[in-house]
């Protein structure tokens with residue numbers, strides 16, 4: 001378990017499928033995400049089964065975001081981790097809408113970035129958001145991400161072409177903002 005200030009990051013379990021299916025079928029939650037399809041419980045269970053590595057691996061890190069009281073409120077993933085470039089893509093959803101704008105997303109991302117930089121030895125983490133996802137972008141800025149590029153007609157959602165924003169954070173920038181809590185070896 002990775003311990004944040006107000007959330008913990010735990011592995012995703014097959015028993016999370018029903019909760020995740022509720023989020024992925026909630027159009028208010030998915031309005032700022034890539035997903036546009038309705039998911040059956042069987043599809044969600046299969047998705048979880050397929051993505052669960054036989055044993056923990058470097059290439060992809062999938063977490064359930066839990067409050068300190070143990071409520072599963074969202075998911076976070078570090079995807080396409082490459083050793084050569086020491087980078088990855090971050091994705092996040094806080095699926096429980098009553099938990100939006102309370103600092104959970106920021107704490108989950110800061111916790112995942114600490115892990116990415118101090119355990120996986122990554123150098124750069126990037127993410128993609130719709131330019132009108134103001135809450136998301138405000139959250140990412142607090143974590144240390146800066147805007148790097150914009151893509152026109154990035155995605156067609158709800159009848160509208162959406163502009164995409166790519167944001168990235170480099171390890172020294174994150175360290176200056178949040179610290180990595182690295183301990184000096186004494187021997």
Ligand SMILES: CC(C)(COP(=O)(O)OP(=O)(O)OC[C@H]1O[C@@H](n2cnc3c(N)ncnc32)[C@H](O)[C@@H]1OP(=O)(O)O)[C@@H](O)C(=O)NCCC(=O)NCCS
Nearest residue numbers: 032093094100101102103104105106129134135136138139
């Ligand atoms: C985007 C998301 C991960 C952010 O997590 P969160 O827990 O809601 O975010 P936080 O509370 O940590 O930070 C959000 C910040 O944006 C602010 N905010 C909220 N609405 C805003 C708006 N319309 N404009 C500007 N800022 C806004 C909040 O006040 C907060 O800032 P503060 O702490 O300085 O007050 C979460 O809202 C979510 O999962 N939304 C639905 C799915 C999604 O968009 N996923 C990301 C796709 S890229």
